[in-house]
Amino acid sequence: MDTHPELLQTMKRLESSKLSYIEILQEEVKKSQDKHQESRKSEDESENGAGATSGTKSRGQVATFNVLYSIPKPLTISFSLGGIPITMDMAGNLRKILFGSTFHIFNYEWKKSHFKFREPFSDLSYALEAERGGSSAIQMAVQANIIRYLLFTGNNGTESICLQYLYDVSPKKQEEALAAALSDILWSAGKSQSGSVCLVSTDSYFTPSTEYKVDNFTERVQLFKFSEKETMQKFIYEHIQCFKEEGSHGVILFLYSLIFSRTIDRLREDLDSTTPHLLRSSLGNFVCRQALLNLMLTGRASPNVFNGNILYDDQGSPLPVPLHGVLIRSDVGYLHWNRELLQHGKLPMVGSMLKTPKLPIWLCNINATYSVLFSTNSSLLSDWKMEHLFDLYLYSGQPAQNHTVILTIDTHSHHWEEGHGKGEGDLEKRFPSVEMTIRTKWEGAAIDWNGTVPVFLRDTFYAVASAPSSYLKFINTLSLHCSDEKKDH
Numbered sequence: 227m228d229t230h231p232e233l234l235q236t237m238k239r240l241e242s243s244k245l246s247y248i249e250i251l252q253e254e255v256k257k258s259q260d261k262h263q264e265s266r267k268s269e270d271e272s273e274n275g276a277g278a279t280s281g282t283k284s285r286g287q288v289a290t291f292n293v294l295y296s297i298p299k300p301l302t303i304s305f306s307l308g309g310i311p312i313t314m315d316m317a318g319n320l321r322k323i324l325f326g327s328t329f330h331i332f333n334y335e336w337k338k339s340h341f342k343f344r345e346p347f348s349d350l351s352y353a354l355e356a357e358r359g360g361s362s363a364i365q366m367a368v369q370a371n372i373i374r375y376l377l378f379t380g381n382n383g384t385e386s387i388c389l390q391y392l393y394d395v396s397p398k399k400q401e402e403a404l405a406a407a408l409s410d411i412l413w414s415a416g417k418s419q420s421g422s423v424c425l426v427s428t429d430s431y432f433t434p435s436t437e438y439k440v441d442n443f444t445e446r447v448q449l450f451k452f453s454e455k456e457t458m459q460k461f462i463y464e465h466i467q468c469f470k471e472e473g474s475h476g477v478i479l480f481l482y483s484l485i486f487s488r489t490i491d492r493l494r495e496d497l498d499s500t501t502p503h504l505l506r507s508s509l510g511n512f513v514c515r516q517a518l519l520n521l522m523l524t525g526r527a528s529p530n531v532f533n534g535n536i537l538y539d540d541q542g543s544p545l546p547v548p549l550h551g552v553l554i555r556s557d558v559g560y561l562h563w564n565r566e567l568l569q570h571g572k573l574p575m576v577g578s579m580l581k582t583p584k585l586p587i588w589l590c591n592i593n594a595t596y597s598v599l600f601s602t603n604s605s606l607l608s609d610w611k612m613e614h615l616f617d618l619y620l621y622s623g624q625p626a627q628n629h630t631v632i633l634t635i636d637t638h639s640h641h642w643e644e645g646h647g648k649g650e651g652d653l654e655k656r657f658p659s660v661e662m663t664i665r666t667k668w669e670g671a672a673i674d675w676n677g678t679v680p681v682f683l684r685d686t687f688y689a690v691a692s693a694p695s696s697y698l699k700f701i702n703t704l705s706l707h708c709s710d711e712k713k714d715h
Contacts, residue, residue, distance in 0.1 A: 297443070301467060301474045303425045309448030311431035317444050318437070319490045320482065325512070326503040331441040332478055335359035335511060340476035341368060341469050343400045349629045351395035352376055352403070356596070356623025360505070360513035361477045366596040366623050367522040368480070370558045370589050371407035373600050378585055380406060387602055389619060389630065404470060405463035408480055413455045414525030414556075415488040421458045422486035423450045424479050425468050443475060449486055484521065493527050498550045501529035513594075516574075523580070523589065524556045531562065533577035552579040559583030561599065562591045563663035581667050582607055586618075588667075592659050597622045599664070613668070614638050620660065634674040635664065 321328040339361035344350040354369045356362040376392060380403065395403070412421040430445040452458035462469070469476035485493065497517055504527065505512040521527040528550040536549040560580040567573040586601035598621050606612050615638070620631040658680040661673045
């Protein structure tokens with residue numbers, strides 16, 4: 227929103243419309259997103275819908291993109307390090323389990339993704355910066371495990387610590403936490419018996435056939451296998467720059483490591499008829515399917531969020547192939563809310579295995595954008611009395627967030643429903659999706675944002691993160707207007 231008259235016009239729409247201010251704000255932000263997408267049209271056209279480089283570029287353009295995709299030499303390893311060189315068969319199976327085809331490759335958004343921490347010794351020194359593309363789900367799943375390590379498994383047995391502990395993370399501790407988080411996920415995928423780590427060397431190890439599309443990255447992978455978790459974690463820590471530095475392709479390397487830790491054969495057993503591979507194409511980018519999220523959370527790539535397996539259909543007839551759900555409670559849980567899916571009756575009901583993890587940390591899928599919700603109290607989910615009134619902390623991964631959001635949850639007060647007796651659908655429009663996500667776990671809970679404007683984080687936060695300052699002024703003005711409007715009533 228660039229001019230004052232536009233702001234006044236929107237305010238008038240708010241006064242005369244039955245829409246909530248969040249919905250109007252969504253419309254305005256969508257306009258900004260459309261402009262942003264239009265400005266990047268030339269970049270998007272450089273890649274096809276599957277993320278593969280188009281063959282219509284000039285040589286100069288191709289050279290430019292190769293430079294963008296290349297890995298700095300300090301982030302590569304020597305052949306003499308002793309890993310297993312990737313073969314054509316390994317690379318082909320890797321592509322098929324990821325994309326369903328050997329002709330798809332990752333686009334620039336994926337290739338530039340790595341595990342980058344915020345400033346050490348700051349309010350967000352525990353936190354990673356997440357990308358806007360499909361890789362953000364992986365980054366935030368790793369973020370949840372970083373929090374797990376810093377609060378519970380790597381804090382010398384302290385039962386409950388304050389949030390301040392997360393503000394005092396040094397650069398060395400950041401690297402240790404990242405190595406521990408990556409190791410924990412890989413070891414779990416290997417059934418707590420083994421794990422694999424992929425790194426990139428300076429050499430290509432096979433000559434591709436016509437049935438395989440070269441990306442000048444996968445062909446250079448070395449695979450390192452471990453039978454002891456501590457040894458693997460130490461190896462990752464010693465090569466942590468290969469995952470955290472710009473240009474490292476760190477997220478893709480971790481994803482490759484995850485697949486080889488689970489093994490292709492086990493992954494094929496994990497999946498069912500609803501999910502043939504781990505990524506799907508969405509708006510010209512690849513995004514994570516539920517099976518990949520569950521693999522990172524539980525160590526098994528089950529494609530569904532319900533408990534157990536479903537053997538029969540709605541009529542009681544045996545299914546040709548069972549539908550695979552979640553079999554165990556993991557340390558990190560999962561919550562899901564999506565307005566659009568709910569409106570179409572397609573929002574999956576998350577089972578108790580994921581809703582109630584062993585530790586109070588959740589990866590949250592909120593309208594297809596990922597956040598982490600957590601508590602510093604390790605006993606929160608093991609003592610029902612503690613769930614009456616408690617604090618949760620929310621981190622979105624986006625650069626615009628400059629502090630951890632504190633939410634106070636009151637499960638015995640239902641005043642959030644008072645005065646809104648117009649049906650469930652109306653409530654969904656009036657309340658931020660973060661709140662509705664939390665209520666999938668604690669139904670009817672009242673949520674206090676403790677001074678943070680709710681719209682700051684959800685429904686528009688991710689778009690506002692890259693918006694100009696005039697947009698931020700618009701949001702503040704609109705929020706104040708809505709507050710005044712409530713007082714008048």
